[in-house]
Amino acid sequence: MSRLILLNKPYGVLSQFTGGSEGPARKTLAEFVGLPDVYPAGRLDRDSEGLLILTDDGNVQARIADPRFKLPKTYLVQVEGDIDDKSLERLRQGIPLKDGLTRPAAAERISPPDLWPRDPPVRFRKSIADCWIKLTIREGRNRQVRRMTAAVGHPTLRLARWSIGDWTVAGLEPGEWREATMRAGVRR
Known part of the structure; x- marks a missing residue:
């Protein structure tokens, strides 16, 4: 079964698990989510905040992030x-x-x-x-x-x-996350 994580990404955090080319002192998702093998389904800029979905399933990741599916x-x-x-x-x-x-x-x-x-x-x-x-x-x-x-x-x-889609950041403080379930129309 695919894993789905809803994270309230704080302002100033990169939507990736490593610092990359942004410089050494940038906060990343690794500071908030210590789960192995989950990756963002889409991105939020460093200066944006709110809902970021992470999953361990590449097909689910594509269905959430790809504009063809009009989520x-x-x-x-x-x-x-x-x-x-x-x-x-x-x-x-x-x-x-x-x-x-x-x-x-x-x-x-x-x-x-x-x-x-x-x-x-x-x-x-x-x-x-x-x-x-x-x-x-x-x-x-x-x-x-x-x-x-x-x-x-x-x-x-x-x-x-x-x-x-139907997933919201309601009830999550910045940096907090919770597991969620798949919604109809997003399954592989």
Whole structure:
């Protein structure tokens, strides 16, 4: 049976088990997950946080990470400025980026979510407003959410992946993990 681990990846941690070319002092998944032979199904940038799924099954890893399977990934995103309906609609329609048009996304403005504190915290600037959106995409290009919000004039300040498919990070503090079960449609 395949092993599936849900990890709340902290801010500043690489989505890999070794430091690689990022430098010697970078935190990696090895500091949080001491299980052998599990690997990330997809990635989160070092400056992003939230749900990262790890598995020991390459077929399951591909089905979770590969955009062909259109597994929804939901992000809670703090953006600079006061986002309006026109910008949200642009996100819903798809955003032209240098590597092509994104697929349509689900996008809505939300109240500030009750997330764990980030270390270090997002810098507060009294003269610049910010707000939160919930963004669900069905692909996973490099830094896609950040590039999408910047393209509509609202750079990302904080990015937390809340869910992938039916799996969520609910109840996990940064660095904590739990085992999960396979969902229908993700099995080999």
